[in-house]
Amino acid sequence: MTAVLRLTEHRPRRGIRLSAPQAALIAASGLVTVAPEPDGLWRVNADREMVGSVRLSAVGESIELVITPKIPVRRLFFLLGYAQGGMHWQREAVDVQRHDDLVPAVAHAFARMCERALGQGVLMGYRTVEESAPVVRGRLRTAEQIRRRYGGLLPAEISYDDHTADIAENRILLAAAHRLMRTPGTEPGTRALLRRVVVRLDGVSALPPGRKLPVWQPSRLNTRIQNPLRLAELVLNSHSYEFGTDHSLRADGLVLRMWQVFEDFVTRALSEALSTGGGRCLLQDRRFHLDHAKTAQLRPDLVYEPPGAGSPAAVVDAKYKRSREAGSHTGDLYQMLAYCTRLGLREGHLVYAAGSGITGGRHHLHGTPGVTVHQHVLDLDSEPEALLAQVSAIAEAI
Structure with a gap:
């Protein structure tokens, strides 16, 4: 019988009794992190921003891993x-x-x-079918008829549209x-x-x-x-996938990358909110590079160009993590500084999935001219109407 291990996203479980092969199998999946504890127990943490249910299997070993999202x-x-x-x-x-x-x-x-x-x-719909047939139906593929049949009449190389499910x-x-x-x-x-x-x-x-x-x-x-x-x-x-070149390890089930779900939601919802004022929103914009040789490509989550501007007026990046006090997430500020510097903007916007309050303040960065990074927070446990109202507030700030 396959053992079942239930976890909640970003909530570590301690004192789990697993065999060494089971622990190795879970660690190899890349879905969670595993660490040994005293008395042969294990600590497992679903901290890879993935949720779902999979059956992990290898030679002679299997375990079902269920990761529940932290939001309903x-x-x-x-x-x-x-x-x-x-x-x-x-x-x-x-x-x-x-x-x-x-x-x-x-x-x-x-x-x-x-x-x-x-x-x-x-x-039902139409599907183009190309085949050899003893009777002519639809259109004769003349070039194929000459190439395959050397001028013979039958079988005929034909093409037709079939009404099918x-x-x-x-x-x-x-x-x-x-x-x-x-x-x-x-x-x-x-x-x-x-x-x-x-x-x-x-x-x-x-x-x-x-x-x-x-x-x-x-x-x-x-x-x-x-x-x-x-x-x-x-x-x-x-769908099911294999781990690298080791075909003995398999995972069958459904897994979602939460960072991707959050990023897609933020960019699409913001695009809809910003479109009411005209202009256009470019998602995963690949037009810009950090260096002149164009070897370091930038790909901001969203770039907004107002009507008639022809150049960016705002840049947004979504982060599926909790906003924190000053001194943390410095890497996010580096990233936004690079975006603003290349796009010639004085302000950038970071949108986090959790934190204190709906807006998390701003960071004034050194430089000539200086760049201000605005930090926004979405409450994902809000009702849909309230959540979209938060997105609209961010759009107004942009």
């Missing part, structure tokens, strides 16, 4: 709405209140969203349903709903393992499945 799952789902390009949970009326762990909530939400979307019928959108939904059915932490009732999703998608081909996800484009036709599609991409982008 319902708050995390709101942040994910921005991280995945705008999932509208309110429209889906998905109940995640009863789940404390991430994986059961994600699996349940995905199953219910698919049930609602596919209940109106499986989405085997399209990119349905392949992504099917792959995510299979993934969540195998993910530790998915509840039996949710697995039953996922099996119904698989049955509805009968005839859709499976995605080859290890390949990139097929590309789909939002349109009027696939509006009803866009939310489950974005959630499916989140699931599949957190």
Whole structure:
């Protein structure tokens, strides 16, 4: 029977009894830090800013690791709405209140969203098929016919558009349903709903393992499945992986990088708030380098250019950590100083995920001219409306 180790993000657990192979397996995952304690016990800390549920396995050893986010799952789902390009949970009326762990909530939400979307019928679309056939259908590929058949008439090299359910959108939904059915932490009732999703998608081909996800484009036709599609991409982008060249170590499950979720939320929410005044926001802007040889690239999280300016007026960087008193996070100030110096700005903005108060003060840095770094704090445990109001306040300051 696989042992289960439950942790909470950034809350170390002491006195855990593990075998030496189990401790080595957990340490090798890179999801947590492990340190020995007296009497053969271990201290485990989920301090790598990752949450989720995975089954770690190696030769003759396995353990299930569950890392609960430090913020309520319902708050995390709101942040994910921005991280995945705008999932509208309110429209889906998905109940995640009863789940404390991430994986059961994600699996349940995905199953219910698919049930609602596919209940109106499986989405159909056109797919271009190129094949050799004994009859001519669609368009004859003349160049291929000459190259392969040397002028022969049959079989014909043809191309045609097939109206089918085997399209990119349905392949992504099917792959995510299979993934969540195998993910530790998915509840039996949710697995039953996922099996119904698989049955509805009968005839859709499976995605080859290890390949990139097929590309789909939002349109009027696939509006009803866009939310489950974005959630499916989140699931599949957190798929099973291997550790380096050691193929004996595997982790199967769902893991989210919280720093990435926070960064995506801050940049997207700020972009929406700033867009009301016109101008444009550039995310992960790669136009600037710190040196003349262009070997040291800068990539600020957000650069704001007001209407008609043609040059940056503000720079923002998101930090998934707690703001602290003077003397800490000096590296963040170095980073913002580099951004402001290169972009020719007198002010920069740091946005933290926790701290005292909504605004954390400012730092006046030495130099000619001097640079002022504003420190902002978001309360992630706020209701969505209150959290967006905090973002709007930061946008006003910018």
